[in-house]
Amino acid sequence: MFAYTLRRLAQAVPILLLVSLISFGIMQLVPGDPAAVLAGPNATPDDLIRLRETLGLDKSFLTQIMIFYTNLFKGDLGYSIILGEPVLKVVIERSPISISLAIYSLVLTIVLGLSIGVVAAMKHNRWVDQIAMSFALIGVSVPNFWLGLVMIVLFSVHLGWLPTGGYVPFFEDPAGWFLAATMPALSLAMMQIGLLARLTRSTMLEVLGQDYIRTARAKGASEARVIFKHAMNNVLIPVVTVLGMILSVLLSGSVIVETIFAVPGIGALLGNAILGRDYPMIQGGLIFVAAVLLILNIVVDVLYAWLDPRVRVQ
Amino acid sequence: MTHRISKGRLRSLLVASALALAAGPAYADICGKVGGDLVLGMEAKLGTLDQHVNAANATRNVAMNIFETLMTRDDKMAPILDLADSLDVSDDKLTYIFTLRSGVKFHNGKPLTSADVAASFDRYSRIGVDRSALGSVDHWETPDDATFKIILKEPQASFLESISASTVPIVIIPSEQANAEATRLEAIGTGPFQLDEFVADSHVKLKRYEDYKPNETLDGLSGFAGRKQACVDTVTFRTLAEPGARLAALETGEVDIVEDVPTLSTERIADNKDIVQTQLKHAALWLTYPNLSEPPTDNLKVRQAIQAALNLDEIMDAMSDGSYSLNPSFQFPGQTYYSEAGSQYYNRNDPEAAKALLKEAGYNGEPIRLLTTRDIPRLYTAALVMSEQMKAVGMNAELVVLDWPTALGMSVNETKGWNFFYTGWITVTAQGGAQSLRNLADPSNVHKPKDNKSDAEFMKQFEILSNSPDLEERKAAFAKAQERVFEQVMAIPFGVTPKNQATRANVKGYVPFFNTRVSNVWLEN
Amino acid sequence: MTRTDPILSIEGLSTSFTGDEGTVVAVDDVSFDVNEGEIVGLIGESGSGKSVTALGIIGLLPKDTARVTAKRIMFDGRDLTQASDRELRRLRGGSIGMVFQEPMSSLNPVLKIGDQLMEPIRIHERISRRAAFDRGVELLAKVGIPSPAQRMNDYPHQLSGGMRQRVMIAIALSCSPKLLLADEPTTALDVTIQAQLLDLLLEIQAETRMAIVLITHSMGVIAECADKVVVMYSGRIAEQGPVTEIFDRPGHPYTRGLMQCTPELTGNPRRLTTIPGSLPSLSALPPGCRFAPRCDLALDACRTGRPPMIGLGEKHASACIRATELVTRSMLPEGAEA
C-alpha cells in the first residue's frame, strides 16, 4: 500500500508539469494584460502604457516562462501582479477558505446524497422514492449560479435567515462561518447531492439484489442491519470512487459560487486571475490546485483500497 | 515677493478659537457619536492598496482614507493643501516651497518629515501611474525636516493641478518604502484610519488611528481634504459583486452604506424607512471616441454622419435605466470650465442629415466596429443601442465585445480592428478642463489621429488651456477646444449619470463624493 | 415430543411477481410436507419455481415485486402466513437455516468470515462475542475447514468456492436449525467437491436429525440423499412421493423424463436434453397441463384443464391424468410398452 501511494505520487509529477505547460500555452493565447485590470475602468490608455512598463510586462513570454520554472524549482511561485503579494502566500491564505467550503459541501453531499439515495432505495418505487429522485433530478439539472442567485433573494432578502455572502473564519466564529457558508456550500453541493443520491440509490438497489444480502436476511438480520451492516459498506465502495470527482467538481464550481457569494477563496482568486491576466497567479495557483486535486485523488484511491478488502488484502 | 497660499486664511482665527475650546476627546466635536463598525458594500473587487500604481476607483475609495497627500482637491476640485500648512511659490514660478504640518505621524508611529515626502515623490516619479505630472520638475530638496522644495525646469501653469490630481494621487508614504516595487507597498499612511486587515477581492478592514493629527484649518471635509475624524472604531469595505446581494445586504442591515444603487432599486427602496438615499448628481460622463486611423472613421464625413444620427436620449436612457442627464460638454454643469460650445452637434437625432453625410462621404457599407465590454454593462448597452441607431441609417455597425482588459488593451495598442471605443470618465472630468481634454491631446491622445498628431487647432487651444495663467483665457480656450472636438468628432459625449448611494438611516454625516469618505461619519443606534 | 405433525407443512402456496412485463405466477398452488429428520428433495428444471418456493416459505422474496399467498404454511406448530416480519426474522437463521446456490456471491465481500459466521449466533442467542467466536471456530471445524481460527479473520475472496460453501453451511447450522433449506448447494461446484459437500450435509443431518429441503435439478442427488421427493414443473407440483416410490413407479411423464436423462440412473451420458422443448415462459403459459406441449403422451384433455393430483399410493401423487396408467405400465417389464 505504501509503495502504491509512492508510485501514485511519483506519477503526479509529470502530470503537474503538463498542467503548467498547458496553462502556459493557454495564457500565451490570451489577449489583454493585467495593467488594464490594475488601472481600472477609468484609466486612460495613457495610464495603461506607463503601468505596463512599471510592471515589467514588456518582457517576452519565453523569458517569463523561463523565470517561472527557474523559480518554481526553488519553491518560489513568484509575485502576483495584481495583488502584489507572493503567489504562494496568497494561495495558502485562500485555500483554507475554499477547502472549508468544499468540505462543508462534501459533508452536505455525503450526508444528504447518501441518505436520500438510501431512503429512496429502501422505499423503492414508492412515493418517497419518487419524491427523492425528483429532488435529485432537479438537483442535477439546475445551474448552480442560478440557484445561488435565487437563494440569496429567498433566504437573505425575503426570509432574512442567512447573510448574502462573505466569509467568516471558522476558528473566529464557528456559528458565523456556518451561517455565511451555508448558501455557497448548498449551491455548490446541490448538483453533487443529486448525483450522489442517484448513484447511491442505484448501487443500493443493485447491492440489495445481491446474494449476500439474501444470506444476511436468511440469517434473520433486521432490515436496518441488512442496510447498514451488509449493504452500506458495499455501496460505499463505488461512492468513494466518485468522491475524487466530486471534490474536483466542488473546487471547480467554487469559481462561480465564490464570485456570487463574495467568498475570497481560491476559486474566485483564480477566476479573477484569469480574467485579470495575472499570469504568475494563474500559473502558481493552477499548479497548486492541480496538486491538491491529484493528492486528494490519491487519498481517495487509498481509501477505496482500504474499504474494499478484495483490493486491500493483496 | 512670493505669493503665499495659505489654507483658510479667514478661517484660521475661528479655528484657533475652536481649538482653544476643544478640551474633551479629539473627535467629540465632529462626531455625533463615537464607536462601532461601519460596513460598506463595494461593487468592485479590490486587489491592491498601492495608490501610486493604481487608478482604480476601488483602490482609491479605500486607500484615500489611509493615505494623505501634500496637496489635493477640495469639493470644487480645486487644488488645496493637505499635509502642508503653507506653500510659497517663487515669482519666476520655478520654485515651490511646502511647509509641512507639524505633529503628523505615520501609522507606524514615525513622525512625518520632508524626507518622507521626498521619498514618496521619488517612488511616484519612478513607478507612479501619472508620473508625467512630475515631468517638468528638475529636482526636489529637503532643506529641513519641515520643508519640501520643488524646483521646476520651466514654469508650468498647471503644475499644482497636476501634483494635486486625485486620479492617482501622490500619497505620502514613509521613506523606508521608497523602493517598494509596484503593488507591493505596505499600506502605512498618515490618514485617520489605518489598515487592520486586507483580504484582496473580499474585504478591507480599517481601524481608527488614535494618533491622527487632523488638518484643523477647515471645519469639516472638503473634497479629499479637510478636517477628518474617525468616529467609528472600524470600517469594513466589503466586496459584494453581486448587485442583488449588495442591496439586499443593505436592506438586511449587513452593510451600512452602498454606493451605486441601481436606478430601479432606488424606487423600490424609497419607502424603506431604514434606508436613506443620497445622490451625487453628476458622477460620470459617458462617451465614445472614434479611431481616426481606421477606415471608415478616418473620414470626417462618416464621423459627422454618425454624430448626426445618434439619439443620445435613447442611449442614455437605456444605459442608465432612465437615470441620467444629457450633457453637451466634457465638463459637468457647475464646474468652472463647463461650456456648451459646439452643442449644435450634440444629440441631433437626425437620420436624414446622417444619410446625406454618408452619401457625401461615399460610404459604401464598410463595417464600423464598436469595441466595447460586457464587464461594464453600461458601456455594452451604449454600444448596443448606438449600433442599432447606426444600422437604422444604413451603416454596417458591428459590435466587438471583449473583456475589459482585452478591449482597453486593444484600443491602446491597435490602430486596426476597431472604430469606436466606449468609456466613462469620472475623475478625469471632475478634475477640470485640461484634465478632461488631455486624452485627446498629444502625447496621450486616445483617438489614434493620423501620424499620432492630434488636430492642430485643438492643440493650440489645449496649450492655452494648460498653460495660460489667466482663468478667463483658459475658460475660453476650453470652450474653443471643446467645440473643435465636436466639429472634428474626436469624441462623442453621451451624457452624465448620477451616483445613487444609500445608507442605513442610522448612518450620519455621510456625504457623497467622487470618492468614498468614511471620516466624520458616525453610527447612531 | 412424539412424531405426529410434520415440521413443515405447506398448503396452497402461490407466488406471483409484478414487473415491467405485467404479473406472472411463478409458483402455483404448491403443497407438501416435511417431517422431522426427513430430507425432502425439491427437483425441477431451472425456472420451475423450486427456489421461489423455498424463499417464499421464509419471506425472502423481494417485497415490492413478489406476492406470496398460501392457505397455510405450518412450521414447528405455527402458521408462517400469519407471522409478523419480526417473527419470521427470528425463525430465519434460527430454527430455519438456509444454504444458497452461489457460494461465490452469497458471502458479503467486505466482511470477515468470522463476522458473517458469528452474526446469526449473535442475532439469535444472547452470548458474548468471545463465545460466538469460539462457536464459529467450532462450526468451521465441523464443516471441515482446516485451521478454522485463522479462517475467521479471512475475507471471502481468500477462500475457494468449496470452502465458501462450507462456510455457508456453517452459517446455516450455527443456531442448530430444525429445518435446513438447501437451494442447490452444490450446483456451482466441481463434481468432486459436490460429493464431499453432500456427504458433509448427510453426515451432519444424521447427527442432528434436522429436516432438510434439498433443492436440486439432479435426480442423482435425490437418489443419493432424499427420503421424499417433490417434482416441480413450471410452478406446479408434477409429482410427489417417497423417493423409492417415485423411482420405482414414476407417475408423471416429466419425472420419467428427468430420470431418463440422469446419467447416474440410466448410464446415459446425455442430460435433460432428452426432454424435447423447454419450459414455457411464465407470461405465456399453456392452458391445461403445462407439460403437455412437451409430452409425447399428451391427450386433448391435457390441454384443456388443470390436471388434478391423482393419488398413487400412500403419500404418492401425480398431476397427470394418465398417472395410473403410467404407474401400471412402469411395473411392466422393460420394452413391453404398447
Add this chain to the structure above:
Amino acid sequence: MTSLELNESPRDASLLRRFLNGRRVRRLLRHRSFMIGLWLCVFVAAIAILAPVISPVDPNKMAIRSRFQPPSFDFLLGTDNLGRDLFSRVAWGARLSLSIGLGVVLLNAVFGVILGALAGYFRRLDGILMRLSDALMAFPSVLLAIGIAAAMGASAMTAVISLAVVYIPRTARILRASVLQVKELEFVNASRAAGAGDFHILRRHILPNCMAPLVVQLSFVFAYAILSEAVLSFLGLGAAPTDASWGIMISEGRSYIREAPWLTIIPGMAIAITVLGLNLLGDGLRDVLDPRVKLEQS
C-alpha cells in the same frame, strides 16, 4: 431472477441496427423517464427550431420605452432592461444552447472515439494519451474552460471548443475502458486470427460494441454542456454577448433580480427544463442500453 441481456452477435453489427432493434426501442418507449425526457427534449427542440416562427419579435429588437414589462398577454414572458421580448430571447436561446450542446457532443463523439479507441487499442499510445487526459482533468473544469474562452474571445464557437476540451478526455476514458474490455473478447481474437488488420478490427468489431456506453455518456455530456455553457456565458465567456443566450440573460437579469425577477427566473427555468429532459433521456438510455455505466459526471 434478473434477466440478463445476452450480447447480440457483434459480427454483423451495423450501428443503426444495433441500436434500433425492435426490443430496445420497445423498452425505451415503455421507459417512463425516457419518455418524459424525450417529450421535454422534443418540446425544447421544437421551440429552438421554430424560434423564428414563434418569436413575436426579433430577440434583439430593443424598445426602451417598454422595458421591464412583467409577463402578460402582450409580452408572454415580459421584457428586459432594454425592452427586448423575453419570450423571443428564450426561444432563440434554446436554439443557441442546443446548437452549442450538439456541437460539444459532436466533437466529443468524434475525438472522444478516436482518442479513446487509439488509447484503448494501441498500448503504446495509451500512456501518452492518458497522461495528457490526466493533466487536462487535473484542471478544475470551469477554470480550464474560462482560460480557453478568455484566449479565444466570447463566441458560440469558443464555448463549443472550450467545453469540448473539457469533456473529450472524459469521453475518451469511457471509450478506452470499453475498448479494453471488448478487445479481450473471443470474436476479436478470432478475427485477428483470421488475419484482419487493426483498423478493420477496431471499426468492425470493437467500436460497435462500445457504442452503448458512448451514447449514454454523450447524452450526459449534452446536459453538462448546456449547464456549463450557461456558466461560461454568465461569466461573459461563452456565447457572444449579442447572442440571446440563457446564461447571458441570467447574467444581465440578475442586476434586476428584485425588481424584475422574471429576467433571472425564466432563463434559469429554461436551462433546468432542458437539462432535466436530457438527464431523463440519458437515464432511459442507460437503463436500456448499458446497465453498467452508472455515473459519469463533469
